[in-house]
Amino acid sequence: MNDMTEAAKLTAADFKSDYKPVWCPGCGDFSVLGAITKALAIIGRPPHEVAVVSGIGCSSRIPAYTTCYGFHGVHGRALAAGAGLKAARPDMTVLVTGGDGDGFSIGGNHFMHACRRNMDLTYIVMDNHVYGMTKGQASPTTEPDWDNKLMPGGTGIRSFHPLVIALAAGANFVARGFSGDPNGTAELIAQAIRHPGFSFVEILSPCVTFRPEQRAWKEHIHTAAVPETDDPARAARRLMTDDGFNVGVLYAGSRTPYAKNPAASAALAELEQEFAL
């Protein structure tokens, strides 16, 4: 079932389910879905050997839109569910997907610890700087002066920089993509999946409903002037001058991923002997 001939035949369409997304017309997430399915075709493992795990939010609906094994859990805990799955089933390719609210606000603690743990997972965050599903509130990446109903005049809180946190917390691969460039983003995701350890890919994905001004993002996007690095100090310096629209691989490290399970070395009956008199 997993021979080379079949793997070679896989296309993006093989990873796309027949279930119609709930997203608004023009949502950047359509392109991200396209990029993910393209990346999986590049990787070439059949859909049943891939799991897509998510939490709650517009972009967290992605698992069911693929033909892979999917897990759509609770808000903010996708990385935990994905880590458990990967720990129990290291043979699976595990993608964790979601939005900026799910990943950086309610799930912020898990984000930090997933980076530290460096399990061989790929975390794809579709960042639109807004809560879309609850109809337009500020997320951690929203600009502090963005006016909205819940926080009139803006939150007044400085925005969260996910790449800085990912790098500081120990992610082994850090990159940024843009939904307006699905082919380039597909390459980034494939590279992230192949890279051992925890790979984090932030994908700028406009919300045309609650942040229509984000349609202009395509004009701001530019590729990094310097190549990717395996030196965290250089990557950190680059982030200090980041305008938020720099796309490409920032950092690709060589930290050893979280250890796999060792083979069994004892039977339970032997372990139980410690209790016997």
Place this chain on the structure above:
Amino acid sequence: MPPISPQASTPSRSFSLAIAGSGGAGVMTAGTLLLDAAARAGLFGLMVRTSGPQIRGGEAGALIRISPQPVATLDDSFDALLAVDWQNLNRFGDEIPIGAGSLLIGDSDAGEAPEVFLQTGARLVSVPMKKAAKAAGGGWVNMIVLGLAGTLVGLPAQVLEDALRASWKRSAEALASNVAALQQGIAMAQGIEGARPQPLSVAGCGNGAGRWLISGNEAAGCGALRGGVRFVAAYPITPATELLEWMSPALTRLGGSLLQAEDELASINMIIGASYGGVPSLTATAGPGLALMAEALGLAVASEVPIVVVNVMRGGPSTGIPAKSEQSDLSFAVDGLPGDAPRLVLAPNSIADCLATTEWAVQLAETLQAPAILLSDQFMGQSRSVIDAPKQAPSPARRLVAEAHADGYLRYLDTPSGVSPMAIPGTPGVTYTADGLEHTERGIPSSQARDHIKQLDKRLRKLMQHDYGSRWADVEGDADLAVITFGSTTGAVREAIARAAAQGTALRMVSIRLLAPLKPEQLDRALQGVRQVLVVEQNHGGQLLRYLRSRCDLPGRASGLHRPGPLPLRPGELTRAFIDWAAAHARTGVTA
């Protein structure tokens, strides 16, 4: 009709003794060795640990009861209290009840014994513990205490020495001086003049072959492994941590793994992810952690992913009393989730039962694709007991899984049993998305009324229709007055019922092991012919009483006997309460 076991016979004589002192004085080591020696002498025993709130140091006590028969509860008072020193031991006044016939044994150089113990009329015997230890070539004071304690109980000197030698992990030189200290302690006990509590007779008790020495936390961990658990994610919390610390290396050796999570939100979602991946998974926690897990327990219900959550209950609410026992998470476990969320709730009722019931919890969760909450408690979890070696269960339960390329596969198919085949990631041709959103049979999110009712019915039906057999409760006796209880309180209730029977008051006992789902018809059968029930539990609000009233029609006017932790319910006070309650409900002539 569940099999009705014969009423337990009157308990035979037991010996209760407390070893106490400042933390670091080795009282727990002495207690553990005493229990080990008693087991080697063919006796049963229980050792409960108690300590002050300090991280290190502070007062500590090993509360031990030894008997020729299995021991599931502490007695009403202690025959002896041995103190390495008396510092702050007055704080144990309530936990270590002393009678006029008891012995207080302390070091002659350790100052005054606390008034709370002296005022009982117990006799104080002072012996030169520290001096004797020094004289024995630098042996430890707690080995003097072990010699004293073992001899008071009636254990042969050779057995005490065997227990010490078997546990020794340091140099041969240090062993020699500690054996000498032990012998000094034995000689001191033999030299105590005047009346002393009657020691136990060990003649004909054998050598403990075929028995285990185990804590409730270890037993629960072992039961989980027998049930097939191979992945654990957890966050450290008192009093569940030892369960995890025992499982961690054991899982590694069995080819599984334990992952320390960043918090309980992560740990439960991790085990849901792992179990979704096909590996039976468990976490262990206590009240504060269980509260954090509520949302994901609902996810396990809705997405039909089997998991086991061992909740080692402690005093609550909030941080409460972390290192002391209470049965106050029952209401939360059976009812505390948003939405209509059928789940399994089980409670082991002894240390030995921690093994069997955790194993059963794994089997039920796997079979029924539902979360199971196991309500253990600090009393069982952190106490050690001598138990008969548990029988090997036939084979771990297997969940119903989907075949590769199964035709028209629907993950949440509305089957007659309510259980539908689960596709395990890696299986070709049956991929699906597990969802906490309400969904269709295929697993597609749906807010349609018909899908909601169909899936709600399915999830309830699979738990209600399952045949749980007779293990749902221990039903003992056939009297027309019944005491209902659960969990660790069962030990004291069982002993109190036996004592009441010896005084002419017959009572039936129903100890409920499967608390949810609770099938009213099963309880009706267990209470057939019963006129009145008394519900006994260790919490402030009478949670079991309220739960039973909400689910069943109890006979007569159900009343409750409940008290919060940390003090255990003792068999003596229960015996008096049972006799009074039975007298108030005595059959008067012909009932209408």
